[in-house]
Amino acid sequence: MTSDEFTWGYAIRRQWPNGAxxxxxxxxxxxxxxxxxxxxxxFWRSGPVRPAAVYVVPANGAEVRRHPVDGCRRSCCPDSTDRGQW
Structure with missing residues (x-):
């Protein structure tokens, strides 16, 4: 276990039209x-390629650090905005 396993905070989730x-x-x-x-x-507002959604999710440091750089399709990744309104 690393020291960021218990560090909770927020991360940005960028959802793409293809589901990644x-x-x-x-x-x-x-x-x-x-x-x-x-x-x-x-940044994405004026470009020809745009994500379907960009929002803040609650996450722990280890989750974000270990997350694939791009194109992830795992359903177990943080996807809830329960910790506040954005």
Whole structure:
């Protein structure tokens, strides 16, 4: 077990139209997560390729660190926005 196994916070989840997703940007701070979410949404807003959704999810540090870089389709990855409104 690593020290980030028990570190809970927030990560950004980017959902793609083909069903794949990305999980990145772990932070224990909600305000930082919100800024990262806003920045990611702005980045993709004007491009020809856009994610289906971008939102903040509760996650632990180890989950995000071990997550595949892109194109993940596992159903067990964090996908709930239960820890606050975004």
């Amino acid at each position: 997703h990305d999980l990145f940007g772990f932070t224990p701070d909600a305000a930082t997560a919100r800024r990262r979410l806003d920045r990611d949404r702005r």
